[in-house]
Amino acid sequence: MPGDRLTLQDRQRIAAGLHEGLTYAAIGRRTGRPTSTITREVMRNGGPRGYHAEAAHQAGAGQARQHRPPAPVTSPGTAGLGGRDPRIVDEVGAQSVELMIQAGLPQMMAKVLAALFTTDSGSLTSADLVRRLRISPASVSKAIGYLENQALIKRERDLRSRAERYVVEDDAVFTSIMAGARNQTRIAEACAAGARKLGVTTPAGARLENTNQFLRHVIDDLVRSAEHWHTVYSTHPRPTSETD
Structure with missing residues (x-):
């Protein structure tokens, strides 16, 4: 080289x-x-x-x-940047995308989520995302569906323009953790039911029961920790009964 x-x-x-x-x-x-x-x-x-x-x-x-053409101060893809240099926002977004992908998030979903996180309002329309990321409306729709299923974003209707907006709230990670805990609880319940049917004294039944107990202890620790730190860092803490 x-x-x-x-x-x-x-x-x-x-x-x-x-x-x-x-x-x-x-x-x-x-x-x-x-x-x-x-x-x-x-x-x-x-x-x-x-x-x-x-x-x-x-x-x-x-x-x-x-x-060299000067970097534009504003462009169709700068919605919600708060007057910042788009290159700086791009740099922060690109680093976020890399980390999200390494954590297992699909590339397109990571790009959409990073765009929302690096926007002051925390919300963008499909048209905003198409312009900002230079992707198709179909790609936006697919990414939004995935992120919504992970409880990372939600949809809102803009009363003035009547356009659908995609919103990432300040406690989006907490909400996603709690949704994941509920899903893991269902898995633990299924393992417990399977262990009873197979017999907890059999190798397969014991394996399922051990998995059930492991998941329940980990979920309990995770939920208590998430609720504690959410209360510390959020001005709008959620009731602890949400995960019941």
Whole structure:
């Protein structure tokens, strides 16, 4: 690899990867560069939506800097940014997406959730998401359905425009944890029922009963911890009976 400098071919691969919707980590693997290098390169040269290989290469070589188009102050994709530089918001969003993907969230769902989290209002319409992420309405719909099922977002109707808005509340993670706890409780109940039917003295029955007991103890600890810290950090704590 020729030193630490990115070649024009490297930058063309980066641009192609961004167009395909690849993560920075995936682009790094494609170009043989560290993820941090790809992140810095993109953020220094217009962000995911404004990156151009040739312009980035000219800037990197210190040539024809005056020909680079200035970063727009506002654009159709800057809804809810609170006047911030879109490149900064893109950088925070991109880092969030990477972490969410590593935690197991599908890429498109991670992009939509990160967009909502990095918006001051915590809410965007489908049209906002289409413009901001440059994805199709169908992709937005699929991602919203998944995130709603995980109790991470909810839908609201804008009374003025009558458009449907997708909202991530300040306690979205708490709500999702509690929903997950309810699902895990159902699994524990199913294990207990299976153990009774098979007989708790049989190897299979004992395995199911052990799983039931393990899940119940973990869920109990998780719920109590989540409720405690939700009370500490939220101005609108929820009643503890919600998980019953």
